[in-house]
Amino acid sequence: QPPVPPTGGPQIQPPRPVQPQPPVRPGGPQIQPPIVSGRDFAGIVRCESRNNRYKTCAVPRADRIELVRRISGSCVRNRTWGINGDRIWVSNNCRAEFGYGYANAVYPKPQPQPVPNRDRGPSAGIVIAGVVVAGGLIALLAGRNKSKSPDAAAPVNLESATYPAGPPATLSADLAEFPSASRSSIQNCMFDAARQIGVTGGTRLKFDRSLSLEPGNGGWRLRAEMTATYPDGDRRLEMYCRATPSKIVQLDFS
Numbered sequence: 001q002p003p004v005p006p007t008g009g010p011q012i013q014p015p016r017p018v019q020p021q022p023p024v025r026p027g028g029p030q031i032q033p034p035i036v037s038g039r040d041f042a043g044i045v046r047c048e049s050r051n052n053r054y055k056t057c058a059v060p061r062a063d064r065i066e067l068v069r070r071i072s073g074s075c076v077r078n079r080t081w082g083i084n085g086d087r088i089w090v091s092n093n094c095r096a097e098f099g100y101g102y103a104n105a106v107y108p109k110p111q112p113q114p115v116p117n118r119d120r121g122p123s124a125g126i127v128i129a130g131v132v133v134a135g136g137l138i139a140l141l142a143g144r145n146k147s148k149s150p151d152a153a154a155p156v157n158l159e160s161a162t163y164p165a166g167p168p169a170t171l172s173a174d175l176a177e178f179p180s181a182s183r184s185s186i187q188n189c190m191f192d193a194a195r196q197i198g199v200t201g202g203t204r205l206k207f208d209r210s211l212s213l214e215p216g217n218g219g220w221r222l223r224a225e226m227t228a229t230y231p232d233g234d235r236r237l238e239m240y241c242r243a244t245p246s247k248i249v250q251l252d253f254s
Contacts, residue, residue, distance in 0.1 A: 042101030044068065047081070049090040054175055056191065058168065061101030062086040071095040082184075084191045087168070091175075169197040169228070173207035182213060185220040189241035192248050197228045204229035211238070219244035 041064075047057035048071070059065060065083050067075060073093035075081050080094040088098055171194040175183050190207065197205045211223040219242060226237045242249040 040103040041066075041068070041099030042103055044097050044099055045088070046071075046095075046097045047088045047090045048095040049073065049080070049093050050095075052092055052176070054089065054091045054173055056084075056087045056089045056171055056194075057098075058087050059098070059100040060086075064102060065098055065100050067096050068099045069097040071097065078184075082187075084187055087191060089187060089191075167198050168195045169202045169205040170194070171205050171207075177210065178213065182215070182220045182222075184245035185243045186213075186222055188243040188245065188248060189222055189239070189251065192243075192251055193226065193239055193241070193253075196251070196253075202228045202230050208236075217242075217244075217249075219249065 042061050045057055045059055047055060049055050062083065062085065065088060067077070067081065072095045073080065075090070075094040075096045080092045081088065081090045081096065083089075090096070168191075171190055173190050175186055175190075178186055190205075194205045206227040206229075208225040208227055211225060212221070213223075214221045221240075221242045223238065223240050226239050228235045228237055238254045240250070240252045240254070243251075
C-alpha cells in the first residue's frame with residue numbers, strides 16, 4: 001500500500017485543464033477592410049495625383065463625397081485627399097475613385113444669390129454668372145478694357161460688364177514648400193482664385209511663387225505671384241489672400 005501523507009502536510013493540486021485557444025491564422029493579425037456606406041451614389045469620379053503633384057477634380061454634387069476605391073498610393077482623408085467646396089483634391093500620389101451625391105435624389109437648380117449694396121471690405125465684388133468676383137480682379141480687368149477702348153475717357157459700367165464666364169480655371173499649384181499647418185488655408189485661397197479666374201473667362205491658373213506667408217487670426221495670409229491664362233494670352237497677377245481652412249476672409253488681385 002502507498003504511504004498515506006500525514007494530515008496537515010502540503011497539498012498537491014491536480015493540474016487545471018487548459019482552455020482551448022482559437023487557431024491563429026497564418027500571416028499575422030487580420031485587418032478588416034473599412035466599411036463603406038451604401039453605394040447608391042449619383043455618380044463616380046476618378047481623381048489622380050501623379051508624380052506627387054497636387055490635383056483637384058470637380059464633382060457635380062458635393063452634398064456627399066466618399067472614397068469608394070483606392071487605385072494606388074496612400075489615400076488618407078485630410079492628409080492626401082480632401083474636399084473643398086465642390087472639388088476633390090488629392091496629393092502625394094493618391095489615386096482613387098470617389099462617389100458623390102445620392103442616386104434618385106432630386107436636386108434643385110442653384111440660383112444666383114443677390115449681393116447686398118453695402119461695403120463688405122476690401123474683397124467686395126460684383127456678381128457675374130451667380131459668383132461674387134473679387135473687386136481687385138474686376139478693377140484689373142476693367143482697367144485693361146479701358147486701355148483697349150477707342151475712347152479711354154468713357155466710363156466702364158462694371159455692373160453691366162460681361163465676360164465669357166466658364167467653369168473654374170484648371171489649377172496648377174505645388175504646395176510642398178508650405179508648412180503643413182498652412183496648406184488647408186492656402187488650398188482654400190487657390191480654389192477660390194481659380195474660380196474667380198474661370199468666371200472672368202480664364203482657363204488656367206498657375207501658382208508661380210510665394211512672396212510672403214504669415215499666420216494670424218486662426219488662418220494664414222498669403223501673397224503670391226500667379227499666371228492666369230486667357231484666350232488672348234497669359235496675365236501675370238499678384239494675389240493677396242487671407243483665409244482659414246473653412247472660409248475666405250479676403251482675396252485681392254493686383
